[in-house]
Amino acid sequence: MAELAIDRGFLPAYAKLQRPVQHAVLAAIEKFAAHTHAGLHLEKLAGARDPNVRTIRIDQFYRGVVLALGRQRYALLNVLPHDDANAFATSRRFTVNQAIGVLEVRDQAGIEEFTHATPPPATGTLFDQISTADLKRLGVDGDLMPLLRLISTDKQLESLAALLPQAQFDVLSGLASGMSAQDVWAEMAERIVSNADPDDLLTAAQRTPERIAFVSGPVELAAVLAHPFDVWRTFLHPTQRDVAYRPAYTGPALITGSAGTGKTVTGLHRAVFLARRLPEDGSKVLLTTFTRSLADALGRQLRLLTTDPVVLRRIDVVGVDKLAHQIVTQNGKKITVATDAITDPLWEEAAEAGPTQVTRTGAITRVSGAFLKREWEQVILAQQLTSAEAYRETQRKGRGAGLRAAQRDQVWSAIMGVVAKLSKLRMRTHTQLADEAAIIAGRAPSSYRHVVVDEGQDLHPAQWRLLRALVPAGENDMFLLADPYQRIYDSQVSLTRLGIPVRGRTRRLTVNYRTTHEILDLSVKVLDPDAVVGLDDTPDTLSGYRSITRGGMPELTSHPNRDEEFEALIERVGTWLEQGVEPHAIGVAARSGRLVKSITTTLAGAYIPVADDKQGIDGVRVATMHGMKGLEFQCLAVVGLELGVLPSVNAVTSAAEDPHAHRQDMQRERCLLFVALTRARDVLYLSHSGQPSELLPALA
Numbered sequence: 001m002a003e004l005a006i007d008r009g010f011l012p013a014y015a016k017l018q019r020p021v022q023h024a025v026l027a028a029i030e031k032f033a034a035h036t037h038a039g040l041h042l043e044k045l046a047g048a049r050d051p052n053v054r055t056i057r058i059d060q061f062y063r064g065v066v067l068a069l070g071r072q073r074y075a076l077l078n079v080l081p082h083d084d085a086n087a088f089a090t091s092r093r094f095t096v097n098q099a100i101g102v103l104e105v106r107d108q109a110g111i112e113e114f115t116h117a118t119p120p121p122a123t124g125t126l127f128d129q130i131s132t133a134d135l136k137r138l139g140v141d142g143d144l145m146p147l148l149r150l151i152s153t154d155k156q157l158e159s160l161a162a163l164l165p166q167a168q169f170d171v172l173s174g175l176a177s178g179m180s181a182q183d184v185w186a187e188m189a190e191r192i193v194s195n196a197d198p199d200d201l202l203t204a205a206q207r208t209p210e211r212i213a214f215v216s217g218p219v220e221l222a223a224v225l226a227h228p229f230d231v232w233r234t235f236l237h238p239t240q241r242d243v244a245y246r247p248a249y250t251g252p253a254l255i256t257g258s259a260g261t262g263k264t265v266t267g268l269h270r271a272v273f274l275a276r277r278l279p280e281d282g283s284k285v286l287l288t289t290f291t292r293s294l295a296d297a298l299g300r301q302l303r304l305l306t307t308d309p310v311v312l313r314r315i316d317v318v319g320v321d322k323l324a325h326q327i328v329t330q331n332g333k334k335i336t337v338a339t340d341a342i343t344d345p346l347w348e349e350a351a352e353a354g355p356t357q358v359t360r361t362g363a364i365t366r367v368s369g370a371f372l373k374r375e376w377e378q379v380i381l382a383q384q385l386t387s388a389e390a391y392r393e394t395q396r397k398g399r400g401a402g403l404r405a406a407q408r409d410q411v412w413s414a415i416m417g418v419v420a421k422l423s424k425l426r427m428r429t430h431t432q433l434a435d436e437a438a439i440i441a442g443r444a445p446s447s448y449r450h451v452v453v454d455e456g457q458d459l460h461p462a463q464w465r466l467l468r469a470l471v472p473a474g475e476n477d478m479f480l481l482a483d484p485y486q487r488i489y490d491s492q493v494s495l496t497r498l499g500i501p502v503r504g505r506t507r508r509l510t511v512n513y514r515t516t517h518e519i520l521d522l523s524v525k526v527l528d529p530d531a532v533v534g535l536d537d538t539p540d541t542l543s544g545y546r547s548i549t550r551g552g553m554p555e556l557t558s559h560p561n562r563d564e565e566f567e568a569l570i571e572r573v574g575t576w577l578e579q580g581v582e583p584h585a586i587g588v589a590a591r592s593g594r595l596v597k598s599i600t601t602t603l604a605g606a607y608i609p610v611a612d613d614k615q616g617i618d619g620v621r622v623a624t625m626h627g628m629k630g631l632e633f634q635c636l637a638v639v640g641l642e643l644g645v646l647p648s649v650n651a652v653t654s655a656a657e658d659p660h661a662h663r664q665d666m667q668r669e670r671c672l673l674f675v676a677l678t679r680a681r682d683v684l685y686l687s688h689s690g691q692p693s694e695l696l697p698a699l700a
């Protein structure tokens with residue numbers, strides 16, 4: 001019997017077909033699976049650049065393009081109208097990468113055309129400094145050398161993205177961006193194979209799970225084709241796959257990677273993998289994240305990844321705040337959550353009545369409500385301090401200006417005053433709840449054997465203590481996903497100090513699957529060039545962080561006032577809608593809740609549907625930059641990017657009051673803008689009225 005594999009490129013092609021053609025494809029596949037090679041009407045094409053490419057009849061108009069891998073195995077590559085299928089089939093060539101042994105495809109006709117049309121450069125080329133031997137060692141095919149000796153600009157290289165084999169293009173992009181051959185080699189090191197057989201396409205295909213999926217039968221095939229847009233369900237990047245399907249980590253594992261590198265996707269695959277292996281004794285996987293809406297999104301994606309009821313029953317998807325609340329109230333205890341709207345006035349009151357602080361210039365000032373709140377969250381709750389003595393002696397790491405013993409006593413009693421008021425109201429903040437829940441969880445074993453944590457960079461130490469207490473320490477206990485460049489709350493955590501040692505079990509994802517190269521290029525410029533420190537106490541890096549798709553340049557527009565800025569926004573969103581972009585695939589982000597409100601009113605006034613979760617209305621999502629965390633949009637507008645709004649005046653301590661806190665706050669604002677910008681998939685539109693934000697000039 002002939003066996004069929006699916007090429008990654010087949011899914012979007014299949015998705016674009018109309019229903020009857022999709023049915024014809026399925027029928028052709030079924031027939032294919034039932035026949036021996038002799039009975040298959042596979043057509044070889046005259047002028048094909050690859051002797052192993054064939055086409056197969058789908059219906060009167062459409063043909064499928066198939067690659068013969070050898071030993072009765074075939075990979076389905078594409079489905080296109082007759083002439084297009086022939087053009088595709090004759091132009092492609094499949095090769096085996098000589099460094100990493102994967103199956104590669106190139107647009108040979110396109111390469112020939114490019115080589116023919118490009119004159120040799122007058123000055124040097126991008127790869128002059130790299131020897132042919134090094135290029136070959138990195139898997140670049142020998143026959144591409146004449147082409148590379150024509151490339152003198154990044155733009156020329158970019159135009160080869162769609163023509164060259166992906167892995168070879170990655171190598172060339174790395175070299176062109178200034179990486180040495182040695183650095184590129186080090187990135188590939190884990191994938192290097194010896195003696196890749198250039199003629200053994202089947203073995204190469206089996207080494208290429210990011211592009212070729214071997215399906216076990218019609219049920220699995222139907223599952224793959226059921227959601228053809230969600231390519232991540234089937235095709236993982238080799239690093240993602242290795243990380244998600246590693247049989248055993250000897251303890252907690254930390255997976256980092258900046259925006260859009262597939263941390264969530266990897267976490268979902270890991271959760272399913274772990275759940276499948278659990279015994280049928282009530283043991284569970286906890287899949288958790290920062291907020292309820294993110295947890296809801298995780299739940300939806302999980303159900304896309306698997307419909308197996310046994311697996312789904314074994315995975316609890318819940319936001320970490322809700323989890324803490326459930327644990328603290330499990331015995332019927334009545335507790336109301338104190339939101340910022342309730343606590344902020346209490347902190348302000350306490351600050352007005354309370355402690356004074358000596359600034360660097362020697363002036364005596366009152367500490368602010370925000371200072372007290374942060375001191376409570378970041379020092380007292382973070383370190384579980386329960387007495388004035390303990391607070392007096394503690395190291396206030398990361399909190400900038402020092403406090404003398406007498407001041408600490410004042411600060412302590414001001415904070416305890418607020419805590420007492422909350423307690424009297426039978427209220428707790430989320431962080432307090434996590435702290436209490438951690439203590440409760442430590443008393444008795446839970447049903448959780450594994451925990452998978454997404455958006456880990458923003459979890460508070462108390463939340464980490466809770467998660468640590470919920471799973472017994474040991475093999476595969478904690479699988480953590482985090483990006484320190486997206487830290488937008490104040491938690492600065494050292495996992496080791498929380499009893500979660502990840503040393504030797506950290507991996508970094510570098511390929512961004514969400515955002516175009518152009519948008520990503522702009523987004524990373526917003527970040528502080530100073531390295532950020534990760535949850536494992538080591539400096540993180542963006543080296544090798546890159547996108548795999550190309551698109552238009554982001555647009556930055558300037559307006560004399562807010563009204564005109566909003567007019568332009570209405571027009572922009574209207575254009576996207578007219579172009580056929582679904583309302584829910586459009587996002588609008590702004591720094592403040594106030595701006596979000598006016599944008600919502602403005603868009604609604606222009607008859608543009610705006611999403612409202614409470615009322616179950618689907619539409620354009622308008623949210624604060626904080627609210628954009630974890631989401632993504634085909635088209636995104638980020639507006640109100642002016643001085644005074646970004647960075648938010650209220651969120652940044654003045655440098656005169658506390659230079660350390662000022663630096664931290666500015667870093668957080670930069671990360672926040674980075675989070676917002678990297679929500680865009682294809683199109684990014686930015687605007688401001690009046691003076692542009694100081695975080696923007698690098699973009700201009």
Ligand SMILES: Nc1ncnc2c1ncn2[C@@H]1O[C@H](COP(=O)(O)OP(=O)(O)OP(=O)(O)O)[C@@H](O)[C@H]1O
Nearest residue numbers: 232235236237259260261262263264265513514630
């Ligand atoms: N292997 C893959 N193949 C195709 N698409 C992928 C793959 N991995 C991730 N994606 C897609 O890339 C986008 C980003 O993935 P994901 O949300 O998992 O990244 P992330 O690292 O969690 O992002 P962020 O930190 O910015 O929230 C999603 O649309 C996801 O479906």
